[in-house]
Amino acid sequence: EPEVTQTPSHQVTQMGQEVILRCVPISNHLYFYWYRQILGQKVEFLVSFYNNEISEKSEIFDDQFSVERPDGSNFTLKIRSTKLEDSAMYFCASSAIVRDTEAFFGQGTRLTVV
């Protein structure tokens, strides 16, 4: 069964460092997303990406964040200068073009900023 894969599963980084979280969405999907869950809080939307551009972003997704689809398979989230409050589980998801279809999630990357 096709699945969304994320690497690494866990990353520890020092405050102020740049991190890149990687995702391989399901191959025939066209919408890609990043969500995160800070421990004890709701899963929250960061950004959606379609046709090689951001289609929607939340207020969390400020200038420190960027997304890229560098080739036909990978989808990355970059955090330029990490803060302690960026520590969270980051989920990548993808969906087919039709809006009322399910989004498929990866297993997540646990980011710990120290």
Place this chain on the structure above:
Amino acid sequence: ILNVEQSPQSLHVQEGDSTNFTCSFPSSNFYALHWYRWETAKSPEALFVMTLNGDEKKKGRISATLNTKEGYSYLYIKGSQPEDSATYLCAYTTGGGNKLTFGTGTQLKVEL
């Protein structure tokens, strides 16, 4: 309702019990309601997507209903099994886009 709310927050049931959870969401500009099942260390797994008022969906022992006019959805599990232990998340989308707005989840523990 301004946000997605789920109740109860957690639930312990015995194997064989039937149970249900509630998801409340804003009814204005509603587009779709999603239910996910999330086991620890695994990906959230999509259970249902519902869009129409009165929708009912079923997958094995799990079913869900949708009331878009009053802004709620119920998830039912019949004859709970230990493997049903997970966090059940609901999320909705609005007419404006694809982003999912999640509730806090209901953590279910099924005991032998």
